[in-house]
Amino acid sequence: MTANEPTARARLTRVLAQRQAETADHWVQLQRERQLYGPGMDEDALREEADGLVAALSDGLAAELPIERVVVGHPPLREAVRELSLRRARAGTSPTETSLAVLALKEALLETVEQEDLGTRALLELALVINRLLDAAGALSFETYVEGREEIIQRQSRQLLELSTPVVHLWQKVLAVPLIGNLDTARSQVVMENLLEAIQSREASVAIIDITGVPTVDTSVAQHLMQTVKAVRLMGADCVISGVRPGIAQTIVQLGIDLSDILTRATLADALATAMNLTGERNDEAEVRRLS
Amino acid sequence: MTPAGGRPGGAPSSPAAAGTTKPGSPPDEPHTYQVRTEDDLLTVRHAVRAASQDLGFPLVDQTRVVTAASELARNALVHGGGGTVAVEPLHRPGGVGLRLVVSDKGPGIADLEGALTDGFTTGSGLGHGLGGAQRLMHTFDVCSSPGAGTTITAVRWRTR
Numbered sequence: 307m308t309a310n311e312p313t314a315r316a317r318l319t320r321v322l323a324q325r326q327a328e329t330a331d332h333w334v335q336l337q338r339e340r341q342l343y344g345p346g347m348d349e350d351a352l353r354e355e356a357d358g359l360v361a362a363l364s365d366g367l368a369a370e371l372p373i374e375r376v377v378v379g380h381p382p383l384r385e386a387v388r389e390l391s392l393r394r395a396r397a398g399t400s401p402t403e404t405s406l407a408v409l410a411l412k413e414a415l416l417e418t419v420e421q422e423d424l425g426t427r428a429l430l431e432l433a434l435v436i437n438r439l440l441d442a443a444g445a446l447s448f449e450t451y452v453e454g455r456e457e458i459i460q461r462q463s464r465q466l467l468e469l470s471t472p473v474v475h476l477w478q479k480v481l482a483v484p485l486i487g488n489l490d491t492a493r494s495q496v497v498m499e500n501l502l503e504a505i506q507s508r509e510a511s512v513a514i515i516d517i518t519g520v521p522t523v524d525t526s527v528a529q530h531l532m533q534t535v536k537a538v539r540l541m542g543a544d545c546v547i548s549g550v551r552p553g554i555a556q557t558i559v560q561l562g563i564d565l566s567d568i569l570t571r572a573t574l575a576d577a578l579a580t581a582m583n584l585t586g587e588r589n590d591e592a593e594v595r596r597l598s
Numbered sequence: 599m600t601p602a603g604g605r606p607g608g609a610p611s612s613p614a615a616a617g618t619t620k621p622g623s624p625p626d627e628p629h630t631y632q633v634r635t636e637d638d639l640l641t642v643r644h645a646v647r648a649a650s651q652d653l654g655f656p657l658v659d660q661t662r663v664v665t666a667a668s669e670l671a672r673n674a675l676v677h678g679g680g681g682t683v684a685v686e687p688l689h690r691p692g693g694v695g696l697r698l699v700v701s702d703k704g705p706g707i708a709d710l711e712g713a714l715t716d717g718f719t720t721g722s723g724l725g726h727g728l729g730g731a732q733r734l735m736h737t738f739d740v741c742s743s744p745g746a747g748t749t750i751t752a753v754r755w756r757t758r
């Protein structure tokens with residue numbers, strides 16, 4: 307800390323309190339000139355964001371915090387910086403543009419203090435204070451931006467998972483899930499959830515799991531399938547596994563996995579015929595119960 | 599993301615992989631794949647599928663070797679804390695085959711006889727992986743000692 311820092315900070319606090327709107331305006335203008343925001347952000351949002359952040363900065367400066375701790379130590383300001391970064395991460399703004407946008411605030415502040423009639427010495431002191439104040443904002447912004455992108459990637463991969471495991475209503479009371487690709491733990495969890503929900507909402511009595519599109523059935527895939535079948539049965543429905551190709555059948559046998567108490571069929575068409583028989587039987591049973 | 603139906607012999611990760619099978623191709627080199635995540639298992643399966651296709655394995659046998667590789671690689675990942683899989687085409691006067699060498703530096707297999715028995719598991723699996731992989735391959739050697747990791751070498755020959 308230089309001897310003059312408290313004086314410079316007090317001056318900055320006073321000037322900013324008086325010239326908030328002007329500073330925010332200027333900041334927005336710099337960002338617009340340099341196109342530092344993504345296509346998903348309009349000018350009004352930008353202006354609102356700048357007003358909020360500059361106001362929080364002004365309050366934070368007046369608080370009793372060391373200058374380099376103002377950004378992280380003053381909660382409204384910290385949140386404003388985090389939100390700015392998350393908003394940009396979501397809007398598809400690049401990380402470079404995001405940090406340049408935060409850095410542009412330094413320039414805007416400098417221009418604001420230059421409006422005051424001050425000597426070179428005092429201006430230099432102010433510039434140092436502004437730098438120390440906003441370097442923390444750069445770091446925080448970058449950290450948050452990365453968090454934001456990770457959140458998006460996770461959400462997208464979850465969405466992709468759900469998209470790739472549709473539950474099809476094949477016939478009255480018959481549902482089918484055509485599985486395509488690798489059936490890992492996460493995927494089989496999604497399949498199970500979607501299927502059980504659909505069984506309930508469609509009042510289905512048979513679920514067909516078609517594995518034609520699953521290239522490898524090893525012990526782990528087999529275990530996931532068995533767990534899904536078990537859960538379907540717990541809901542009072544029957545389960546048929548279709549698409550069991552010759553290679554897969556032989557491999558399952560060599561692995562020593564016993565699927566004998568599960569209905570399996572070579573093709574989806576066979577499975578549908580089986581399913582229709584099963585629903586027919588169920589109807590007959592219901593009929594018998596009704597008549598007796 | 600890896601495109602699904604990759605070209606047979608599609609690019610493996612090792613630098614030695616440049617220029618794959620042309621007629622009269624260079625001597626067969628093992629390609630080694632790291633197994634650190636569930637996604638790596640996918641890469642291993644693709645590589646083994648491609649290699650067995652290149653060697654002209656019948657479809658059912660491709661499935662056998664890929665499944666064995668999947669079991670061994672998953673064991674290296676789950677029980678061994680990660681490891682490597684080397685995939686090596688063999689051209690011998692006696693025949694054509696594919697060798698898998700799956701290695702990890704994990705705790706080793708304390709009870710090998712038990713581990714090879716169906717239904718034996720120290721985890722939450724079915725306990726069929728190791729014995730199953732042995733049945734899916736023609737030769738199967740386990741080299742493991744407590745604390746020193748596990749290396750499994752297995753070959754399947756092309757049969758017609």
Ligand SMILES: Nc1ncnc2c1ncn2[C@@H]1O[C@H](COP(=O)(O)OP(=O)(O)OP(=O)(O)O)[C@@H](O)[C@H]1O
Pocket residue numbers: 525526669673674677678702704705706707708713714718719720721722723724725726727728729748
């Ligand atoms: N690479 C390894 N390192 C240490 N222990 C191993 C290794 N491979 C197998 N084992 C031990 O052998 C046991 C049996 O292995 P196996 O693959 O047959 O069954 P699993 O992996 O438990 O279940 P899954 O049926 O899903 O494969 C394991 O539970 C584990 O204790």
Ligand SMILES: [Mg+2]
Pocket residue numbers: 525669672673723726727728
């Ligand atoms: Mg296993």
